[in-house]
Amino acid sequence: MRAQLSGLDAAPVELRPWRPPLMALSTVAAATLTLALTVALSLFLSRGALAAHEYSLWRWETAHLPSTVFSLLGAQAQVVEARETEYLTTYFELTSTIRGELQEEAPDQALVEALANVRALYENDVERIVEGYVTDAVVEAGLKRPLPLFGGVRVLWPPVDIELTSPPLLLVRSPRNEIRRAGDTLLKSDLSVGEIERIEAQTDDENTVSLVVSIGGLAAYPAIVLEDRSYGSVLRLAAHEWVHHYLAFFPLGEAWGSREGTTLNETVAHVAEREIARIARELHPLELDPAVDGRAPPREHTLPDYRGEMRQLRLDVDALLEEGRVAEAEALMEAQRQHMASHGIFIRKINQAYFAFYGSYASLPQSSDPIGPKVERVWEETGDLLLFLSLVREVQTEGELDRVLVRLGVDPATITVE
Numbered sequence: 119m120r121a122q123l124s125g126l127d128a129a130p131v132e133l134r135p136w137r138p139p140l141m142a143l144s145t146v147a148a149a150t151l152t153l154a155l156t157v158a159l160s161l162f163l164s165r166g167a168l169a170a171h172e173y174s175l176w177r178w179e180t181a182h183l184p185s186t187v188f189s190l191l192g193a194q195a196q197v198v199e200a201r202e203t204e205y206l207t208t209y210f211e212l213t214s215t216i217r218g219e220l221q222e223e224a225p226d227q228a229l230v231e232a233l234a235n236v237r238a239l240y241e242n243d244v245e246r247i248v249e250g251y252v253t254d255a256v257v258e259a260g261l262k263r264p265l266p267l268f269g270g271v272r273v274l275w276p277p278v279d280i281e282l283t284s285p286p287l288l289l290v291r292s293p294r295n296e297i298r299r300a301g302d303t304l305l306k307s308d309l310s311v312g313e314i315e316r317i318e319a320q321t322d323d324e325n326t327v328s329l330v331v332s333i334g335g336l337a338a339y340p341a342i343v344l345e346d347r348s349y350g351s352v353l354r355l356a357a358h359e360w361v362h363h364y365l366a367f368f369p370l371g372e373a374w375g376s377r378e379g380t381t382l383n384e385t386v387a388h389v390a391e392r393e394i395a396r397i398a399r400e401l402h403p404l405e406l407d408p409a410v411d412g413r414a415p416p417r418e419h420t421l422p423d424y425r426g427e428m429r430q431l432r433l434d435v436d437a438l439l440e441e442g443r444v445a446e447a448e449a450l451m452e453a454q455r456q457h458m459a460s461h462g463i464f465i466r467k468i469n470q471a472y473f474a475f476y477g478s479y480a481s482l483p484q485s486s487d488p489i490g491p492k493v494e495r496v497w498e499e500t501g502d503l504l505l506f507l508s509l510v511r512e513v514q515t516e517g518e519l520d521r522v523l524v525r526l527g528v529d530p531a532t533i534t535v536e
Contacts, residue, residue, distance in 0.1 A: 173286035173305055173306050205243045205247065241345070249278045294327055329472050353398055355391075361394070499526040
């Protein structure tokens with residue numbers, strides 16, 4: 119269509135239909151996701167006497183949303199494909215060197231800082247590369263969806279967006295007489311061990327125990343992903359946090375915060391991250407030497423069956439607490455912690471809050487929840503990421519998960535925690 123500017127001797131102006139850029143539409147929606155996730159997390163993570171030590175999600179979003187918008191709009195320079203391997207190799211080799219130095223009895227802090235400054239030069243490029251790899255994987259799996267109001271247009275929603283940094287710490291509370299997450303608080307990431315211990319002492323009382331734990335990531339937007347991890351771990355963490363973003367628009371994501379809902383969300387994300395990372399590595403083959411792939415040098419330990427001993431400890435503690443033998447359960451956890459330390463596995467504290475946090479990931483040995491094996495069985499029966507997520511994203515309780523298993527021809531009663 120052409121129109122002449124009225125009353126002016128000017129060349130015709132071509133009027134073209136409005137075709138909004140897909141990434142612009144995704145960006146606006148991503149901003150909405152940011153607000154929704156922040157509000158939701160704020161509802162579940164308590165504030166109060168620890169305010170001086172608390173981590174501010176609002177500040178994180180305010181500081182990073184502008185750069186996220188520019189990134190999604192394509193305003194940031196993209197990494198030349200031929201240099202992806204070079205950037206990834208350099209970044210994770212630096213990470214291995216830093217982690218190795220930090221394991222020394224007297225780390226050279228000046229060296230650590232110098233290496234971290236060099237690594238920071240590659241951070242934005244590595245973030246874009248990992249985002250691209252995860253995006254390619256989920257698109258390959260068929261997870262693009264129609265845009266609202268533009269049903270004929272399919273995009274990946276939400277866009278993959280991560281920030282490699284130090285995630286906040288998490289203060290986890292649990293009742294003494296049972297293992298259950300009873301309120302979490304995000305804390306600043308730079309707290310010392312002394313400050314952490316004082317916070318825990320301030321939180322504990324005769325009915326409640328607490329534990330400050332490190333986390334690998336947080337599903338803010340952009341997702342916060344721990345920088346000091348191996349290449350494979352960063353890839354999986356990025357995929358894990360994207361799954362949380364994806365699930366936020368379905369019933370399963372809405373259930374996050376309830377006991378069963380949190381365990382379901384974390385376990386589904388854990389299962390899905392494995393497949394997304396597998397597809398990503400298949401599409402973008404990259405083999406890094408284990409000595410320089412971001413891993414710290416291995417620590418020697420002489421415990422032959424860590425998973426088995428940790429799983430048995432959880433089951434024994436569950437049994438003691440069910441009988442009301444709280445003091446005995448706590449004594450057992452401390453004795454086992456010391457036993458593991460004597461074999462080279464150092465865990466600062468094992469208590470009810472420890473199991474409440476790690477038990478949310480039902481595929482870990484610290485969990486005694488049957489949700490883990492049930493979610494794994496759904497994956498075994500489907501074997502396809504799109505089908506798997508299409509089924510589990512609609513459930514909010516273990517009972518609804520059982521009905522999914524029945525639809526797949528599996529009797530839930532036959533699935534037990536090993």
